[in-house]
Amino acid sequence: MIPRILKTNAFRLAILYAAFFGASVLALLSYLYWDTVRHMDHTVANDISTEMGFLQHRAELFGIDDLADEIARRSAPSGTTDHLYLLSAPDGHIVAGNLPGWPDIETLEDGMVHFSLRQEWEHEDEQRRREPHPVQGVVASLLGGGKLLVGRDTHERQEIQENTLRTMAGAMGAMLVVALVVGGTLSRGVLHRLETVNLAIRGIMEGNLKRRLPLDGSGDEVDRLLTSLNAMLERIDRLMEGMRNVTDNVAHDLRTPLSRMRSRMELGLMEVHDANELRSILDETVTDLEGVIATFNALLAIAQAESGAGGPKVTIDLNALVEDVGELYGALAEEEGVDFEVKEDPGLTLQGNRHLLAQALGNLLDNAIKYTPSGGQVRLGAWSRGGKIVLQVSDSGPGIPTIDRERVLDRFTRLDASRTTPGNGLGLSMVRAAALWHGAKLELSDTHPGQPQPGLTVTLVFSGPDKS
Numbered sequence: 001m002i003p004r005i006l007k008t009n010a011f012r013l014a015i016l017y018a019a020f021f022g023a024s025v026l027a028l029l030s031y032l033y034w035d036t037v038r039h040m041d042h043t044v045a046n047d048i049s050t051e052m053g054f055l056q057h058r059a060e061l062f063g064i065d066d067l068a069d070e071i072a073r074r075s076a077p078s079g080t081t082d083h084l085y086l087l088s089a090p091d092g093h094i095v096a097g098n099l100p101g102w103p104d105i106e107t108l109e110d111g112m113v114h115f116s117l118r119q120e121w122e123h124e125d126e127q128r129r130r131e132p133h134p135v136q137g138v139v140a141s142l143l144g145g146g147k148l149l150v151g152r153d154t155h156e157r158q159e160i161q162e163n164t165l166r167t168m169a170g171a172m173g174a175m176l177v178v179a180l181v182v183g184g185t186l187s188r189g190v191l192h193r194l195e196t197v198n199l200a201i202r203g204i205m206e207g208n209l210k211r212r213l214p215l216d217g218s219g220d221e222v223d224r225l226l227t228s229l230n231a232m233l234e235r236i237d238r239l240m241e242g243m244r245n246v247t248d249n250v251a252h253d254l255r256t257p258l259s260r261m262r263s264r265m266e267l268g269l270m271e272v273h274d275a276n277e278l279r280s281i282l283d284e285t286v287t288d289l290e291g292v293i294a295t296f297n298a299l300l301a302i303a304q305a306e307s308g309a310g311g312p313k314v315t316i317d318l319n320a321l322v323e324d325v326g327e328l329y330g331a332l333a334e335e336e337g338v339d340f341e342v343k344e345d346p347g348l349t350l351q352g353n354r355h356l357l358a359q360a361l362g363n364l365l366d367n368a369i370k371y372t373p374s375g376g377q378v379r380l381g382a383w384s385r386g387g388k389i390v391l392q393v394s395d396s397g398p399g400i401p402t403i404d405r406e407r408v409l410d411r412f413t414r415l416d417a418s419r420t421t422p423g424n425g426l427g428l429s430m431v432r433a434a435a436l437w438h439g440a441k442l443e444l445s446d447t448h449p450g451q452p453q454p455g456l457t458v459t460l461v462f463s464g465p466d467k468s
Contacts, residue, residue, distance in 0.1 A: 018179030
């Protein structure tokens with residue numbers, strides 16, 4: 001389990017963020033540490049220089065004996081223990097001070113001197129009492145040949161610096177531990193979630209297309225991704241279901257005309273016929289073949305429209321299209337005794353495919369006229385509303401029950417279960433494919449709600465431009 005956690009992106013991101021944050025904090029603390037040490041060094045150097053200047057000035061005014069008394073006073077045991085002094089005569093012997101003798105001095109670049117002082121210090125730890133203490137100071141020559149050393153024991157400052165460094169190191173270590181714990185915890189959660197998703201995916205791969213990827217309801221980016229994947233799976237499931245239905249319906253719809261053609265041709269081969277009878281058999285066979293070809297052409301047109309094929313969009317004169325389609329189906333409506341009317345706003349244009357729209361309107365009008373009884377009404381309309389184009393076909397026929405309105409848009413769906421009514425069940429599928437290609441909204445509703453013959457109104461709503 002641990003190696004898997006170490007390989008997760010959540011763990012790596014946690015470590016990466018911890019490293020970045022740690023580096024930033026380390027840089028900040030390092031700067032603060034450097035600035036603090038620099039300030040402490042500067043303060044000590046200023047104090048030493050100021051005191052040295054004061055003592056030199058006093059020696060010039062009152063002589064070396066007075067200076068020795070002052071140093072003796074300042075070096076008294078009751079004084080500050082970190083202040084160190086040493087005054088020597090011109091011959092080198094010690095006159096005053098709290099140092100046993102002149103130490104081995106190392107001169108720094110800024111004129112300060114540095115040396116270590118070994119003696120018994122006051123400390124609870126015996127080992128710490130014997131540790132050498134670092135000293136920083138200044139050495140100056142006096143008038144008359146004497147020398148004066150003024151210094152500060154910087155041991156406490158050094159301890160502060162060391163404690164600060166240890167605190168920084170401890171904080172960085174604690175931060176690393178917290179990062180590891182947080183990264184491990186996050187990784188365990190991610191692994192558990194991914195394992196659940198993988199289990200669902202394996203079930204789907206085994207053929208259970210009804211299964212969906214589990215969501216935890218957090219609404220995070222993973223949930224949104226899984227929601228999109230579930231929508232994709234839903235779409236795939238519908239397509240697979242549609243393919244199965246298409247296969248079944250194609251077999252059912254083609255079996256009858258193919259059987260008729262085979263029977264006719266076998267009958268023509270088995271019996272002797274004159275030329276007129278043979279021509280009649282061929283004419284009927286050609287009619288059946290045309291129906292089969294029309295079915296396959298409709299399937300191909302639907303597939304092309306649903307796949308996005310169909311050529312580039314061009315500007316369509318909707319008024320001309322509606323008038324052409326209305327003129328063609330107006331004659332058919334007159335033959336069937338159906339009142340047919342066309343209403344349109346002037347100057348309508350649309351970016352799209354004229355052939356697809358003509359097929360869609362033709363299928364809608366063909367169905368409307370076919371299912372509307374003699375004396376009924378069929379209306380074809382086109383207008384603009386709120387920056388959108390609306391195409392609408394309505395009739396006064398039996399309509400479609402609300403529960404079946406989604407189903408009738410599928411291929412080969414026919415509400416006539418006996419399939420005795422002419423047609424192949426692809427008309428509304430073609431309309432939906434055309435709407436999908438144009439990005440239009442397809443709506444089915446009652447023309448006369450609540451009436452025995454509610455009729456059907458099919459509305460296509462397109463985005464603008466709506467007028468030329």
